[in-house]
Amino acid sequence: MVVxxxxxxxxxxxxxxxxxILNAKKHKVILLSRSNxxxxxxxxxxxxxxxxxxxxxxxxxxxxxxTVISCISPYGTDSTSAELNLLQGAKEAGxxxxxxxxxxxxxHDIVDLYSQKxxxxxxxxxxxxxxxxxxxxxxxxxxxPGCIKDEKEALAxxxxxxxxxxxxxxxxxxxxxxxxxxxxxxxxxxxxxVAASLDLPKWQPESRIVGDRLSFNDVAHLVKxxxxxxxxxxxxxxxxxxxxxxxEHSASERFYYQLLLSIxxxxxxxxxxxxxxxxxxxPLSVAEYLKRHWTST
Ligand SMILES: NC(=O)c1ccc[n+]([C@@H]2O[C@H](COP(=O)([O-])OP(=O)(O)OC[C@H]3O[C@@H](n4cnc5c(N)ncnc54)[C@H](OP(=O)(O)O)[C@@H]3O)[C@@H](O)[C@H]2O)c1
Numbered sequence: 001m002v003v004x005x006x007x008x009x010x011x012x013x014x015x016x017x018x019x020x021i022l023n024a025k026k027h028k029v030i031l032l033s034r035s036n037x038x039x040x041x042x043x044x045x046x047x048x049x050x051x052x053x054x055x056x057x058x059x060x061x062x063x064x065x066x067t068v069i070s071c072i073s074p075y076g077t078d079s080t081s082a083e084l085n086l087l088q089g090a091k092e093a094g095x096x097x098x099x100x101x102x103x104x105x106x107x108h109d110i111v112d113l114y115s116q117k118x119x120x121x122x123x124x125x126x127x128x129x130x131x132x133x134x135x136x137x138x139x140x141x142x143x144x145p146g147c148i149k150d151e152k153e154a155l156a157x158x159x160x161x162x163x164x165x166x167x168x169x170x171x172x173x174x175x176x177x178x179x180x181x182x183x184x185x186x187x188x189x190x191x192x193x194v195a196a197s198l199d200l201p202k203w204q205p206e207s208r209i210v211g212d213r214l215s216f217n218d219v220a221h222l223v224k225x226x227x228x229x230x231x232x233x234x235x236x237x238x239x240x241x242x243x244x245x246x247x248e249h250s251a252s253e254r255f256y257y258q259l260l261l262s263i264x265x266x267x268x269x270x271x272x273x274x275x276x277x278x279x280x281x282x283p284l285s286v287a288e289y290l291k292r293h294w295t296s297t
Pocket of ligand 1: 007008009010011012013014032033034035037052071072073074075076077078079082101102103104105136137138139142
């Protein structure tokens, strides 16, 4: 039994990692948060309130902790310094293992919002701590908004708009010709793989999780077959995405186009490194997700 600290674990991916660790009943888990998180308090775990501006405070909060898993949001203006201080606090407290807040794919050079992740990733690699970054592709839960069954489970806390395929509206925007494969994983399955990885004797620098791997064209066929819905698809070639990105856009629009571009050039397509290590974890496929949340049977 070791102590695992989840930074920013009151929501979404962090919360599901906490739940999966508790479910496995092998390790003690604590939450690092900037405030008292009442919903998480119900899980009866220790919550350590921290000021990410103070390395000393983070060091104190991490005394006795073996592994730090960061799920800090990339949106805060001070998120990067928070994660760098967390890493420094972890080093000073004698933490053994560190996971930076990645939870997508390496498109740091394309997506503005992710460029800050690169700074943390470089620091993690030269920290002297054992580390891994979890790469899981697109969260399948981005197709949950407006679903007809078990929406809470479908979203797993995801609050953003549907990404690329809006099943409620029956519309889709496919990067390129829609044939490029993309990895999709539910937040719940990420939690289960992360919890299982805690028991690996040695971590690879990168831990890749594949929930399902298929093209957007394949998804459109599944939507037709399973939900009986013909998506109205707009194809946007990579050149058009690049040209669009030359114009002025809001940060969220830029994020959207840059992520589509990353998909178009295959950055969210990869082989798993973790799935075969944990054959007992059978991740949800897109077909199962559609049946479970977008059909009434
Ligand atoms: N692959 C995908 O499709 C996908 C989709 C969305 C997000 N992600 C990734 O998942 C990770 C979590 O992102 P998210 O948007 O889902 O996060 P989130 O749930 O909005 O936030 C996670 C936690 O971050 C903490 N936080 C927020 N701002 C902070 C700051 N400035 N300093 C320190 N802590 C802060 C908050 O914890 P407290 O308030 O308790 O301190 C919050 O509960 C990110 O790495 C993100 O890039 C991946």
